[in-house]
Amino acid sequence: MIKAHLTYTTEHLMALAHSKNRRTRPRxxxxxxxxxxxxxxxxxxxxxxxxxLKNKTLLWALMFLFVVSAYGEVKKLLxxxxxxxxxxxxxxxxxxxxxxxxxxxxxxxxxxSDENENSRKNxxxxxxxxxxxxxxxxxxxxxxxxxCIVGKKDITEGSSQELRELxxxxxxxxxxxxxxxx
Amino acid sequence: xxxxxxxxxxxxxxTAVKNKGNPFLKAMGYSLIVAVGLAFLxxxxxxxxxxxxxxxxxxxxxxxxxxGFTLVRLEVLLLGVKKDVIKTMSSVSYSLxxxxxxxxxxxxxxxxxxxxxxxxxxVKWADRRGEWFLINLKDNELVFSEKELTGGNAEELSALLxxxxxxxxxxxxxxxxxxx
Numbered sequence: 240m241i242k243a244h245l246t247y248t249t250e251h252l253m254a255l256a257h258s259k260n261r262r263t264r265p266r267x268x269x270x271x272x273x274x275x276x277x278x279x280x281x282x283x284x285x286x287x288x289x290x291x292l293k294n295k296t297l298l299w300a301l302m303f304l305f306v307v308s309a310y311g312e313v314k315k316l317l318x319x320x321x322x323x324x325x326x327x328x329x330x331x332x333x334x335x336x337x338x339x340x341x342x343x344x345x346x347x348x349x350x351x352s353d354e355n356e357n358s359r360k361n362x363x364x365x366x367x368x369x370x371x372x373x374x375x376x377x378x379x380x381x382x383x384x385x386x387c388i389v390g391k392k393d394i395t396e397g398s399s400q401e402l403r404e405l406x407x408x409x410x411x412x413x414x415x416x417x418x419x420x421x
Numbered sequence: 422x423x424x425x426x427x428x429x430x431x432x433x434x435x436t437a438v439k440n441k442g443n444p445f446l447k448a449m450g451y452s453l454i455v456a457v458g459l460a461f462l463x464x465x466x467x468x469x470x471x472x473x474x475x476x477x478x479x480x481x482x483x484x485x486x487x488x489g490f491t492l493v494r495l496e497v498l499l500l501g502v503k504k505d506v507i508k509t510m511s512s513v514s515y516s517l518x519x520x521x522x523x524x525x526x527x528x529x530x531x532x533x534x535x536x537x538x539x540x541x542x543x544v545k546w547a548d549r550r551g552e553w554f555l556i557n558l559k560d561n562e563l564v565f566s567e568k569e570l571t572g573g574n575a576e577e578l579s580a581l582l583x584x585x586x587x588x589x590x591x592x593x594x595x596x597x598x599x600x601x
Contacts, residue, residue: 332559346534348535354540355539355540355542355543356537356538356539356540356543357537357538358535358536358537358538358539359535359536359537360533360535360537361533361534361535362532363531363532363533363534366531366532367532381532381533382532
């Protein structure tokens with residue numbers, strides 16, 4: 240049996256954010272830069288060709304629309320670039336969590352307790368989305384948008400080696416190991 | 422003890438979505454913005470046809486392509502979300518028990534099953550709308566009809582929620598979903 244006892248911290252959330260965005264982040268950043276350039280170039284070219292018009296109301300309106308669109312894209316781009324700052328803004332709820340991974344069961348469970356909650360959630364291995372391991376964390380995706388994060392230093396019974404073998408056995412190709420951090 | 426056995430279906434989905442604001446209205450709002458932008462572009466292109474019409478038509482085509490594609494994606498996404506929510510909700514069964522100190526939630530889905538004991542301060546807000554009850558927890562929203570109560574009745578539940586939640590509980594006496 241492998242047990243981990245933890246309270247989520249900003250580092251846990253950071254690991255999750257980087258794991259989740261690792262593959263798509265460069266593509267998303269490039270796409271957003273493309274969008275900003277597209278809207279700004281529309282503005283520049285529109286003005287370049289039509290600045291001689293006597294009545295420029297429609298031209299200004301159209302240019303304003305493109306500037307607003309570019310501003311929206313810049314905001315999204317900054318959020319992607321400053322991902323760590325965005326994660327630091329997230330609230331930390333502070334519940335006490337225990338994850339228990341049994342050898343023989345077809346599920347693992349999470350015990351959550353704080354002054355207002357006592358819960359046991361059981362997750363079936365067969366229907367988990369995927370799991371990833373880095374040098375410091377295991378991130379187990381229940382669904383693409385929902386995950387459990389277990390730090391290697393949070394393991395109180397068993398070892399990270401045992402958890403790696405267990406996840407590999409239960410999840411097969413849905414489990415992957417990454418050298419370094421997410 | 423007040424109890425409810427919940428099996429999600431389309432009625433639950435409609436009640437939950439109605440509470441959040443219809444996502445299709447957002448798509449319609451987006452369509453309106455795109456239409457206004459295009460109207461500007463077309464008017465401008467007619468005004469300036471004698472100058473560099475081909476540039477405007479090129480802009481128009483790119484604008485339509487980009488926004489049209491986004492719009493179609495948005496609507497497909499919304500339709501997909503609706504189907505997915507109905508499918509997911511239909512496969513979920515919940516059992517709820519309300520006692521003096523806490524509410525006990527037992528659930529079983531394809532991926533996850535478990536039991537939660539939640540004290541009333543965890544509840545963000547709760548509404549009774551006609552026959553429907555909505556209870557918003559920190560990571561979950563429960564929707565059920567008074568017909569799904571298997572112990573106690575709707576009046577007892579309203580009284581309990583009113584007592585435990587105070588101003589966080591609202592009782593809206595009519596709901597359009599009563600008819601469905």
